[in-house]
Amino acid sequence: MIPIIILTAILTIVSFVFDKQKTKKAVKKGVMMFMKILPTLLSVIIVVSVVLYLVSDELLIEYLGNEAGLGAYVSAAVIGSISIIPGFIAYPLASILLKTGVSFSVLSVFITTLKMVGVLTIPIEAKFFGFKTAIIRNTLSFVGAILVGGTMALIYHYY
Amino acid sequence: MWELYKKYKYDFPIIIAFIVFVLLSYFYNYNPGISIFEDNFWGFIKEMILALPVMFILVGLFDVWVSRERVQKHIGESSGIRGMMLIMLLAFIQAGPIYAAFPVAYILWKKGTSARNIFIYLSSASIAKIPMLAFEIGFLGLKFSLLRIFISIPIFIIVATIMGKYFTKNNCEVKNG
Structure with missing residues (x-):
């Protein structure tokens, strides 16, 4: 994140040196867009925070663990699609899951759905793309994520 | 005022209910409430409070400085494989959560990026930010990440192609948030 912040700061300064008016317009535009999306963003973050609390590490281990069998894959796909867990939480969590006996195959399905499908962010996506497009895109991404996760699961199972 | 309420009719009640819930949690020392606020909500706020405004300012700068012709030529309708590679590269070097990619998608669309490339951008940004x-490699190993990315790329190109066709056929637009 820090390189992007530095880059933005440099670009803004350079832009300001070349053309004050244009830069003011650019920054104003950016800030306005941010304000416009802020209420939806906050409410999505609130819902995600509550969901994240309800889906505890223990719960994940129980549902994704080896004893869960085929159900583990279904749980991984469902939990992965619904939650949006930022990477800095998701990867340490994934390595904990590995140590407690969750297989790489199940983790593949979990991580790919987590990344490609965002049921809870559909309200934000809909503001930009329309509700219908957001639903179709997430549905297709879900099918795609299952294909990726499934292929990886097969590779991990046999090799 | 009514317009504003209508636009965010689900958002305001959620925000107000959450504020009340957090205040009551602190007042009565209700631990789940405090944990939801301090561990989860605050973590997200920290993640987005810098990432998003920065992305939006970049979008604003892009809007005033980069011409439509230029964008169209490189990642527009007739940009082909080269356009696809360029848009993927742009997505991979991005940072921040997936919802930071939506405003970027809007500005790319406004400047004449093809629908397919818009969806390639969204998928790429969600699967592999550098x-x-x-x-990821640090926690799960190189094999896991490489497998995931190389299997994902062809699949999301197919998804993006379908989405692009749907988007163009129905005359959809990417809106300004």
């Missing part, structure tokens, strides 16, 4: 990738 800053996050280093993190």
Whole structure:
């Protein structure tokens, strides 16, 4: 994140040196867009925070663990699609899951759905793309994520 | 005022209910409430409070400085494989959560990026941002990340192609948030 912040700061300064008016317009535009999306963003973050609390590490281990069998894959796909867990939480969590006996195959399905499908962010996506497009895109991404996760699961199972 | 309420009719009640819930949690020392606020909500706020305004300012700068002709030529309708590679590269070097990619998608669309490339952009940004990738490799190993990315790319190109066709056929637009 820090390189992007530095880059933005440099670009803004350079832009300001070349053309004050244009830069003011650019920054104003950016800030306005941010304000416009802020209420939806906050409410999505609130819902995600509550969901994240309800889906505890223990719960994940129980549902994704080896004893869960085929159900583990279904749980991984469902939990992965619904939650949006930022990477800095998701990867340490994934390595904990590995140590407690969750297989790489199940983790593949979990991580790919987590990344490609965002049921809870559909309200934000809909503001930009329309509700219908957001639903179709997430549905297709879900099918795609299952294909990726499934292929990886097969590779991990046999090799 | 009514317009504003209508636009965010689900958002305001959620926000107000959450504020009341957090205040009551602190007042009565209700631990789940405090944990939801301090561990989860605050973590997200920290993640987005810098990432998003920065992305939006970049979008604003892009809007005033980069011409439509230029964008169209490189990642527009007739940009082909080269356009696809360019848009993927743009997505991979991004940082921040997926919802930071939506405003970027809007400005790319406004400047004449093809619908298919818009959806390639969204998928790429969600599967493999380079800053996050280093993190992933550290925790899950190189094999896991490489497998995931190389299997994902052809699949999301297919998804993006379908989405692009749907988007163009129905005359959809990417809106300004």
